[in-house]
Amino acid sequence: MRDDMVSVYPELGRPRIDFAWSGLMGYAIHKMPLIGRDAEGQWFATAFGGHGLNTTAMAGLLVARGIAGEDDTWRRFAPFAPRWAYGQLGRLGVQGSYWWMQARDRWDEARSART
Numbered sequence: 001m002r003d004d005m006v007s008v009y010p011e012l013g014r015p016r017i018d019f020a021w022s023g024l025m026g027y028a029i030h031k032m033p034l035i036g037r038d039a040e041g042q043w044f045a046t047a048f049g050g051h052g053l054n055t056t057a058m059a060g061l062l063v064a065r066g067i068a069g070e071d072d073t074w075r076r077f078a079p080f081a082p083r084w085a086y087g088q089l090g091r092l093g094v095q096g097s098y099w100w101m102q103a104r105d106r107w108d109e110a111r112s113a114r115t
Contacts, residue, residue: 001017001020002014002015002017026046026047026048026049027047027049027050027094027097027098028047028080028082028083028085029083029085029090030080030083031050032047032077032080033045033046033047033048033051033055033059033077033080034046034047034077034080034081034082035059035062035063035074035077036074036075036077036078036081037066037074043063043066043067044082045059045060045062045063049094049098050101062074062077
């Protein structure tokens with residue numbers, strides 16, 4: 001984590017890391033965020049891996065407006081409803097996809113550094 005941080009912000013030097021979270025990345029099979037309400041009325045907003053923090057804030061607004069009955073814009077995410085992700089095999093696929101994206105980013109960075 002420190003190496004990634006310092007590669008972007010070299011002015012940090014060698015910061016001390018007290019804690020590093022090793023949680024799972026939140027990706028849906030179709031790579032879209034999951035925003036909506038299930039058949040029992042439970043609201044959800046998850047699977048934001050790779051979309052950035054702005055998307056989480058947008059989802060919070062959509063869910064809040066939906067709960068308040070102000071609008072139903074959140075329904076635009078209905079085509080991207082949660083789907084079964086193949087259990088442990090799905091987790092392996094997501095991790096492989098993540099490693100592929102990291103490798104592609106490094107490749108792109110190396111190419112642009114040469115030009």
